[in-house]
Amino acid sequence: MARTLAMFTDVSLCIGCRACQVACKQWNELAPEEPEWTGTYQNHAHFTDKTYRLVRFFEEPGDDKVGVRWHMMSDVCKHCAQAGCLEACPTGAIYRTEYGTVNINQDICNGCRYCVSACPFGVVSFNHDTGTATKCTFCNDRLHNGLGPACAKACPTESIRFGFRDELEAKARKRVDELQKLGHKDAQLYGADQQGALGGLNAFFLLLGKPATYGLPEQPKLPQKNVFMDSVFSIASAVVVGLGALLAFRGRGGGDQGGS
Amino acid sequence: MEPGLLQSSAWPLLIDLYFFLGGLAGGAFVIATAANLIDRVRYQDVVRVGYYVAFLAIIPCPLLLIVDLGVPTRFFHMLMVSKPSMDIGMSAVAVGPFHLKLYSPMSAGAWALLAFSVFAFLCALDVFLTDRGSRSMAWLRTTAGILGSVFGFFIAAYPGVLLGATARPLFVNAHWLGALFLAVSAATGGAAIALILSLLRGTGARDAVARVMRITSVALVVQLIALALFVASVRAAGSVKVSAALGQLLAGPYSATFWLGAVIIGVIAPLLLLLLRGAAQRGAPGMTVLVSALVLVGGFLLKYVLIAAGQAS
Numbered sequence: 001m002a003r004t005l006a007m008f009t010d011v012s013l014c015i016g017c018r019a020c021q022v023a024c025k026q027w028n029e030l031a032p033e034e035p036e037w038t039g040t041y042q043n044h045a046h047f048t049d050k051t052y053r054l055v056r057f058f059e060e061p062g063d064d065k066v067g068v069r070w071h072m073m074s075d076v077c078k079h080c081a082q083a084g085c086l087e088a089c090p091t092g093a094i095y096r097t098e099y100g101t102v103n104i105n106q107d108i109c110n111g112c113r114y115c116v117s118a119c120p121f122g123v124v125s126f127n128h129d130t131g132t133a134t135k136c137t138f139c140n141d142r143l144h145n146g147l148g149p150a151c152a153k154a155c156p157t158e159s160i161r162f163g164f165r166d167e168l169e170a171k172a173r174k175r176v177d178e179l180q181k182l183g184h185k186d187a188q189l190y191g192a193d194q195q196g197a198l199g200g201l202n203a204f205f206l207l208l209g210k211p212a213t214y215g216l217p218e219q220p221k222l223p224q225k226n227v228f229m230d231s232v233f234s235i236a237s238a239v240v241v242g243l244g245a246l247l248a249f250r251g252r253g254g255g256d257q258g259g260s
Numbered sequence: 261m262e263p264g265l266l267q268s269s270a271w272p273l274l275i276d277l278y279f280f281l282g283g284l285a286g287g288a289f290v291i292a293t294a295a296n297l298i299d300r301v302r303y304q305d306v307v308r309v310g311y312y313v314a315f316l317a318i319i320p321c322p323l324l325l326i327v328d329l330g331v332p333t334r335f336f337h338m339l340m341v342s343k344p345s346m347d348i349g350m351s352a353v354a355v356g357p358f359h360l361k362l363y364s365p366m367s368a369g370a371w372a373l374l375a376f377s378v379f380a381f382l383c384a385l386d387v388f389l390t391d392r393g394s395r396s397m398a399w400l401r402t403t404a405g406i407l408g409s410v411f412g413f414f415i416a417a418y419p420g421v422l423l424g425a426t427a428r429p430l431f432v433n434a435h436w437l438g439a440l441f442l443a444v445s446a447a448t449g450g451a452a453i454a455l456i457l458s459l460l461r462g463t464g465a466r467d468a469v470a471r472v473m474r475i476t477s478v479a480l481v482v483q484l485i486a487l488a489l490f491v492a493s494v495r496a497a498g499s500v501k502v503s504a505a506l507g508q509l510l511a512g513p514y515s516a517t518f519w520l521g522a523v524i525i526g527v528i529a530p531l532l533l534l535l536l537r538g539a540a541q542r543g544a545p546g547m548t549v550l551v552s553a554l555v556l557v558g559g560f561l562l563k564y565v566l567i568a569a570g571q572a573s
Contacts, residue, residue, distance in 0.1 A: 046265065046267060047267070082350075084427060086348070086349050087349045087350065087351070087361070087363050087364060088364050088366070088425065088426075089348070089349070089361075089364065090338050090361065090364050090366040090367035090369075090370060091334075091337040091338060091341065092337075092341055092348040092352070092354075092359050092361075093337070093341075094348070095346055095347055095348050096346070096347040096348075098346075108334075108337055108341050109330075109331070109334075109337075110329050110330065110331045110332075110334035110335060110337045110338070111329050111330015111331050111334075112328075112329055112330075112338075112366065113269040113270065113271065113330070114269060114364075114366050114422075114426075116267050116268065116269045116270075117266075117267070117268055117269040117426040117427060117428055117571070118425065118426050118427055119266075119267070119427060120266075120427040120432075121265070121266075122265045122266040122267040122427075123267075124267065125267060126269075126270070126330065127330075128330075130330070130331075131329070131330025131331040132330055132331060133330075215265045216265075221427075221432060221433075223424075223425045223426050223427050223431075223432060224363040224364070224425050226421075226424045226425050226431075226432075226433075226434070226435065227363050227365065227421060227424070227425050229435055230420070230421040230424045230425075230435055230436070230437060230438040230439075231417075231421060231438060233435060233436050233438060233439040233486075234413075234417035234418075234420070234421060234438030234439050234441075234442050236439065237417070237438070237439035237440075237442045237443055237482055237486060238413040238416075238417065238442055240478070240482055241290070241442065241443060241446045241475070241478060241479050241482060242290065242294070242409075242413070244474075244475055244478035244479070245290060245291050245294035245295075245446075245475045245478075246294050246297070246298065248294075248471045248472070248474040248475045248478070249294055249295050249297075249298040249299065249303060249306075249471055250298050251471075
């Protein structure tokens with residue numbers, strides 16, 4: 001496998017211009033959608049089959065000095081090292097590329113939609129036109145031609161950066177230190193740690209507050225972690241029911257068949 | 261603050277129907293096999309009805325699943341693809357063009373459904389041929405029955421494990437869903453056999469019906485325990501979103517269906533009727549029909565309401 005590639009999204013530099021969202025749409029030829037009112041500048045409310053990059057807007061109630069804190073975060077598929085969608089996919093359509101990213105092979109996907117509810121981040125979306133599941137491809141076609149993802153290329157503030165994962169992680173850690181020195185005490189990385197949740201995210205983030213501020217789960221969990229224990233419990237249930245069935249037929253007459 | 265961070269698979273009623281019918285088929289098959297193993301002559305009615313119910317109930321199942329797919333013509337991709345991808349998950353086993361992913365309940369379930377269908381067909385065929393006067397191939401029926409029961413249990417339980425392996429707030433920390441689905445399936449399978457036997461044979465099948473109802477009541481008790489453990493496991497997780505999801509099920513828009521339909525109609529009422537009223541215990545046809553109908557309706561509603569509340573959470 002080639003060296004793992006990554007995207008690093010630094011929310012402290014995001015100005016909410018949505019150039020990434022537009023560039024993504026253009027490069028991937030995603031059709032326009034009806035805008036919707038979400039209460040903020042955010043459009044759409046969540047990822048769709050035609051929106052792979054989504055700038056989220058969050059308002060956080062402040063204190064006496066600051067009325068409202070305004071957070072912008074360009075959200076994208078996290079390309080998890082342990083990916084719920086990939087493990088859930090029964091067809092093998094979802095695979096890990098040689099770059100460490102996660103992709104959906106549109107020629108194999110049969111549209112069962114299990115991956116949609118297996119994603120801890122609500123990224124995978126169902127496309128009703130093609131009948132398949134879709135999500136950010138990390139611009140796989142661009143990667144194969146020596147280019148980075150379109151969103152990173154378009155970002156005017158370098159809030160989205162692209163590169164080798166180890167190099168980006170080092171840069172990100174330095175950036176957190178800088179921000180903390182500047183007084184942003186809550187500055188923290190999300191998904192950068194490869195020992196952390198989901199084995200690290202290959203699209204990781206620098207946040208200026210708790211993950212919950214950005215609608216991100218504090219400790220995202222690989223849904224398939226439940227499978228082993230649930231199976232053990234199921235076997236226990238099967239043993240009880242199976243023995244119950246054998247004993248019910250074995251015992252002496254159950255009905256009132258006289259003396260039988 | 262977070263408009264719909266998670267997305268739902270939006271599985272329609274087709275899937276609920278499959279979970280119900282597939283489970284019923286697995287449950288009926290296992291009960292018929294148990295009867296066949298203990299005394300195939302004495303319980304020939306149970307064996308016959310059980311294997312027929314299992315076979316007939318499993319026939320529409322693949323169709324329900326295929327119709328629901330985004331690209332139905334690619335249904336066989338569940339089992340094989342002509343060009344296997346490189347890295348398709350930590351538990352993937354690939355042999356030639358075929359693949360099985362042990363940590364994907366849907367992948368394992370697709371294989372189990374195929375295997376179960378074969379055994380259900382063989383057993384139903386042997387019963388059919390025996391009824392037509394052929395000599396029963398006892399060894400075939402016994403072997404197919406035992407092997408098929410493994411897959412029957414699997415078909416009954418895996419939809420619960422499948423739901424448990426999603427990121428939906430109601431399910432992400434939940435355990436016991438597989439055990440719960442297995443018990444519901446066994447109860448509905450038993451209820452279907454008892455219902456049909458009572459309607460066809462009346463009082464003539466009392467002893468057999470009473471025994472099948474005893475299995476159903478064991479399954480109902482397991483169901484009640486698994487349901488309580490499921491709720492406890494969700495409650496233990498305790499995050500805001502998870503609590504809200506549980507609230508929707510227990511006290512929100514789904515509570516009426518859950519408490520009245522799934523718990524009272526599906527478990528409490530049949531159990532009380534079975535345990536308190538001697539008539540049902542002894543396999544009296546009228547009472548059996550009533551109790552079986554309650555179990556079947558409640559069993560469907562339990563699976564339905566869990567899927568609905570889970571997808572809405």
